[in-house]
Amino acid sequence: MDEMVLRAQRFINTIYGSVPGINKVAEDGITGWSTMYALTRCLQHELGITALSDNFGPTTMSTLQSKWPSIGRSTGAPANLVRIIQSGLYCKGYDGGEIDGLFNDRVAAAVQKLKSDVGVSSVYPGDAMVPKLFKALLNMDAYVVISGGSSTVRSIQQWMNARYVNRANFFIVPCDGYFSRDVQKALMLAIQFELGMSDAQATGVFGPATQAGLKANTLSVGSSGPWVQLFSAAMVFNRRDGVTFTSTFDSNLSGKVRTFQDFVKLPVTGNGDFQTWASLLVSTGDATRKGSAFDCVTEITPARADALKAAGYSIAGRYLCNVPNTTLNKMIQPGELAVLAAKGLRVFPIYQTWGGSADYFRYAQGVNDALAAIEWARYHGFKSGTRIYFAVDFDALDYQVTSNIIPHFRGIADTVSEHTGGYKVGIYGPRNVCSRVSGEGLTSASFVSDMSTGFSGNLGYPMPTDWAFDQIATINVGSGAGSIQIDNNIASGLDDGQSSFNPGTVEANLDVDFDMSKRDALLHDIQNYLISIGVPEEGGSDIFDKDNATLGCNTTTEAFDITLAHDRLITSLARQLKMRKALIQCPILWEIRKWNMGDMVADGVVRSHYTNGSPIDKNDCSTGLAQIFAETAIKARNYSIQQGIISGTILDPEKETDLWPVWQKLQDESYNISTVAYVHIWGAHELGLPRPGLTTSEDDTRRILARYNGVTAEAEQYGRELLGLYKVFEKYHAPLRNS
Amino acid sequence: MNDKAAHPRRIAWIAPAVVNLILGCAGVFPLGFLWIFLAQYPLAALGLTDREPTDNDGIVPWLILLVGGVGTFIVVWMGINAGLRKLSRLARPQYWLFSTALSLLPFAALAIFPDIGKSLGLF
Numbered sequence: 001m002d003e004m005v006l007r008a009q010r011f012i013n014t015i016y017g018s019v020p021g022i023n024k025v026a027e028d029g030i031t032g033w034s035t036m037y038a039l040t041r042c043l044q045h046e047l048g049i050t051a052l053s054d055n056f057g058p059t060t061m062s063t064l065q066s067k068w069p070s071i072g073r074s075t076g077a078p079a080n081l082v083r084i085i086q087s088g089l090y091c092k093g094y095d096g097g098e099i100d101g102l103f104n105d106r107v108a109a110a111v112q113k114l115k116s117d118v119g120v121s122s123v124y125p126g127d128a129m130v131p132k133l134f135k136a137l138l139n140m141d142a143y144v145v146i147s148g149g150s151s152t153v154r155s156i157q158q159w160m161n162a163r164y165v166n167r168a169n170f171f172i173v174p175c176d177g178y179f180s181r182d183v184q185k186a187l188m189l190a191i192q193f194e195l196g197m198s199d200a201q202a203t204g205v206f207g208p209a210t211q212a213g214l215k216a217n218t219l220s221v222g223s224s225g226p227w228v229q230l231f232s233a234a235m236v237f238n239r240r241d242g243v244t245f246t247s248t249f250d251s252n253l254s255g256k257v258r259t260f261q262d263f264v265k266l267p268v269t270g271n272g273d274f275q276t277w278a279s280l281l282v283s284t285g286d287a288t289r290k291g292s293a294f295d296c297v298t299e300i301t302p303a304r305a306d307a308l309k310a311a312g313y314s315i316a317g318r319y320l321c322n323v324p325n326t327t328l329n330k331m332i333q334p335g336e337l338a339v340l341a342a343k344g345l346r347v348f349p350i351y352q353t354w355g356g357s358a359d360y361f362r363y364a365q366g367v368n369d370a371l372a373a374i375e376w377a378r379y380h381g382f383k384s385g386t387r388i389y390f391a392v393d394f395d396a397l398d399y400q401v402t403s404n405i406i407p408h409f410r411g412i413a414d415t416v417s418e419h420t421g422g423y424k425v426g427i428y429g430p431r432n433v434c435s436r437v438s439g440e441g442l443t444s445a446s447f448v449s450d451m452s453t454g455f456s457g458n459l460g461y462p463m464p465t466d467w468a469f470d471q472i473a474t475i476n477v478g479s480g481a482g483s484i485q486i487d488n489n490i491a492s493g494l495d496d497g498q499s500s501f502n503p504g505t506v507e508a509n510l511d512v513d514f515d516m517s518k519r520d521a522l523l524h525d526i527q528n529y530l531i532s533i534g535v536p537e538e539g540g541s542d543i544f545d546k547d548n549a550t551l552g553c554n555t556t557t558e559a560f561d562i563t564l565a566h567d568r569l570i571t572s573l574a575r576q577l578k579m580r581k582a583l584i585q586c587p588i589l590w591e592i593r594k595w596n597m598g599d600m601v602a603d604g605v606v607r608s609h610y611t612n613g614s615p616i617d618k619n620d621c622s623t624g625l626a627q628i629f630a631e632t633a634i635k636a637r638n639y640s641i642q643q644g645i646i647s648g649t650i651l652d653p654e655k656e657t658d659l660w661p662v663w664q665k666l667q668d669e670s671y672n673i674s675t676v677a678y679v680h681i682w683g684a685h686e687l688g689l690p691r692p693g694l695t696t697s698e699d700d701t702r703r704i705l706a707r708y709n710g711v712t713a714e715a716e717q718y719g720r721e722l723l724g725l726y727k728v729f730e731k732y733h734a735p736l737r738n739s
Numbered sequence: 740m741n742d743k744a745a746h747p748r749r750i751a752w753i754a755p756a757v758v759n760l761i762l763g764c765a766g767v768f769p770l771g772f773l774w775i776f777l778a779q780y781p782l783a784a785l786g787l788t789d790r791e792p793t794d795n796d797g798i799v800p801w802l803i804l805l806v807g808g809v810g811t812f813i814v815v816w817m818g819i820n821a822g823l824r825k826l827s828r829l830a831r832p833q834y835w836l837f838s839t840a841l842s843l844l845p846f847a848a849l850a851i852f853p854d855i856g857k858s859l860g861l862f
Contacts, residue, residue, distance in 0.1 A: 536862065539861075539862065540862060541862050542849075542853040542856065542862050543767070543771055543774070543846065543849040543850050543853065543856060543862070544774060544778070544850065545862070546775050546778060546779060546791045546794075547791075548771050548772075548775060549772070549775050549794075551768075590793065591793065594791075594793040594794075596794075597804055598794060598796060598800040598801055598804060599796065599800070601800035601801075601803050601804055602796040602797075602799070602800040605799060605800060605803070616799060618797075618799055621796045621797075621800075622795055622796055627793075709792050709793070709795065710792075710795060712792070714789070714790050714791075714792035715792055717789075717792050718792040718793065
């Protein structure tokens with residue numbers, strides 16, 4: 001909390017609290033947009049503007065320019081106008097010289113310091129406040145290097161401010177050392193100004209006139225002046241190591257240009273030519289470049305393959321599956337991979353169903369997607385070593401990458417590494433998304449959606465270091481039967497795709513997703529069955545019923561709905577492991593229904609044992625959705641790893657250093673549910689039974705379900721009761737898989 | 740004279756009766772829990788009851804709940820009744836017998852007449 005910011009907020013509320021259009025601000029002493037917006041509205045009010053707005057727009061600028069082109073010691077500005085300046089200075093971290101309406105020495109010094117930080121001291125000499133500086137004062141931009149910022153970037157920002165601030169449409173950019181969307185736009189404007197465009201012509205858009213101008217301004221060793229400064233600035237903004245902000249195109253800069261050109265797969269000339277400019281300025285680079293890779297939503301027929309080969313393409317990106325409940329048939333068609341292989345076109349698979357907003361992305365969804373993608377990849381016959389590109393097809397903001405995308409890809413990475421013998425994980429998305437996910441070690445190559453030049457995740461972000469494909473334009477190739485629309489991709493050589501394929505696996509009789517229209521009927525049957533064995537909808541059936549321990553916990557309906565919410569994952573697991581999904585569902589539903597206070601206390605005791613050194617010596621208990629002991633989970637997973645069913649590290653069920661991490665992971669619902677399947681596989685082995693499959697007998701199913709509970713006499717009852725539940729589930733699953 | 744003395748004594752029993760009936764209603768839950776514990780462990784060990792197979796985390800969590808839940812109820816019950824007995828100045832043996840019996844009454848009623856619990860929506 002800053003005392004002076006607090007006073008600024010009190011000034012706003014006291015003087016303008018009753019002015020229509022100026023809302024009171026929170027008096028918390030913390031600078032934020034609400035305070036800046038309020039100060040902007042206060043300024044507009046002082047200028048006589050009636051339609052108040054958060055935006056310091058053209059009307060505010062022109063009115064300020066006409067009424068108060070300069071506010072200084074002796075300009076006679078109203079005290080409240082000076083107070084707004086003083087408040088803005090305090091909010092920006094400068095000494096506002098009290099909030100007394102007097103443009104005193106301290107205010108003058110602060111304005112001079114602000115001008116110096118912004119880089120406009122030479123343009124706006126003296127200590128008076130001028131309109132563009134006023135606009136810069138009333139926003140959240142920083143004019144000093146902030147944590148992680150670059151002093152070189154800041155010097156470029158200051159240079160641009162100094163050189164272009166007198167242009168009508170150029171406004172002061174932050175000088176915080178960060179390359180951002182605004183700074184990118186400022187750089188584009190600067191180029192247009194240097195090209196001689198008028199204020200009306202300079203729009204910041206990389207249009208034909210700008211491109212033509214750049215084509216006429218190739219830089220090479222010996223070039224100097226503002227063009228070199230802009231070019232080196234663009235290199236710095238693209239985080240090219242060792243590049244300095246310079247006005248001289250020397251051999252060192254030329255060498256750095258060669259490295260960059262090689263990185264983005266441009267002709268390596270060492271010159272600042274148009275294509276290099278384009279790659280530095282917009283995410284597509286020169287969108288007319290001819291790529292060697294492409295992706296498409298259309299089947300590649302022999303005629304289309306010929307046309308694509310003739311056009312110089314050698315790598316095709318194709319979709320593993322369609323989006324459920326949509327009509328677009330974009331997936332690889334039967335026989336298509338054979339055509340591609342025969343025509344010498346290599347293939348990389350893309351997995352994309354939904355994924356157009358942040359809500360979709362989360363760890364559990366990543367697990368589901370990975371399982372589905374693996375199944376589809378095997379279905380099509382993709383071999384070990386294939387990299388599957390999982391799509392993030394929206395403009396994810398940086399915080400959404402942190403909160404949603406990274407956890408989602410963690411789910412994908414965990415699942416792909418656990419369930420496959422060699423598939424790799426790639427990502428399709430904007431630059432920032434690709435870079436951040438790759439930076440977490442979750443992907444090994446990026447397919448960059450650079451065609452979306454307006455995405456905030458592309459603007460102001462350099463090309464990911466692990467880029468494999470750079471999607472730059474949608475084009476048409478071929479004619480007649482060979483005509484096809486593709487997205488033209490530049491290939492880096494990191495991923496050559498696959499040239500040969502297995503025959504593909506077509507498994508019949510596997511379970512499918514539940515038909516949710518039958519939800520009520522299935523619930524009704526399950527409720528009836530459970531009541532028939534003495535488990536009512538809630539709690540127990542009389543005062544002596546031990547199920548009373550579950551009072552206030554989960555009802556049968558709740559347990560059912562939680563189980564059904566995981567239907568996609570359970571179905572994918574069942575299909576992956578070729579077992580019945582009912583076998584996985586039964587213990588989950590049952591354990592959720594039977595969860596009680598004792599389970600919660602047991603969890604607390606174990607957690608306390610590891611975190612607080614609880615005197616009670618209990619280092620494991622059944623936990624999570626399906627109430628699995630960490631020891632059991634380790635044994636089950638060890639067995640599955642040893643059998644080659646999954647990949648992973650063998651752990652020691654006797655060691656607390658292994659028990660505790662697994663116990664914690666069991667809290668994750670996806671991990672817990674997948675462990676149920678492995679416990680069944682391990683349990684069958686322990687009983688000397690064949691691995692649970694698609695034709696496991698009723699008696700073996702009962703014994704496997706009983707083994708889930710242990711080896712006691714009571715477990716037999718558990719097995720009998722769950723077999724009944726299994727039959728109820730199967731009553732609904734069997735017709736679906738046979739339909 | 741005797742009639743006048745007996746009347747206040749009868750009135751003195753009303754407060755403990757009401758309070759213990761209320762405590763008994765609340766006590767259905769800890770008592771039910773006590774039963775679950777007994778049925779799940781000592782009685783099952785003696786072969787008198789069947790264990791609930793789903794519960795496999797051992798006796799420790801139940802002992803903790805027993806001490807925490809039932810123990811707390813007993814302490815509260817005893818505290819309230821000790822205070823009431825002092826205030827009412829009733830004879831100690833009769834008071835505790837009476838209070839215990841009344842507190843057990845709701846549980847006993849639910850045990851003997853399960854339909855009461857069903858009609859109250861408890862089961």
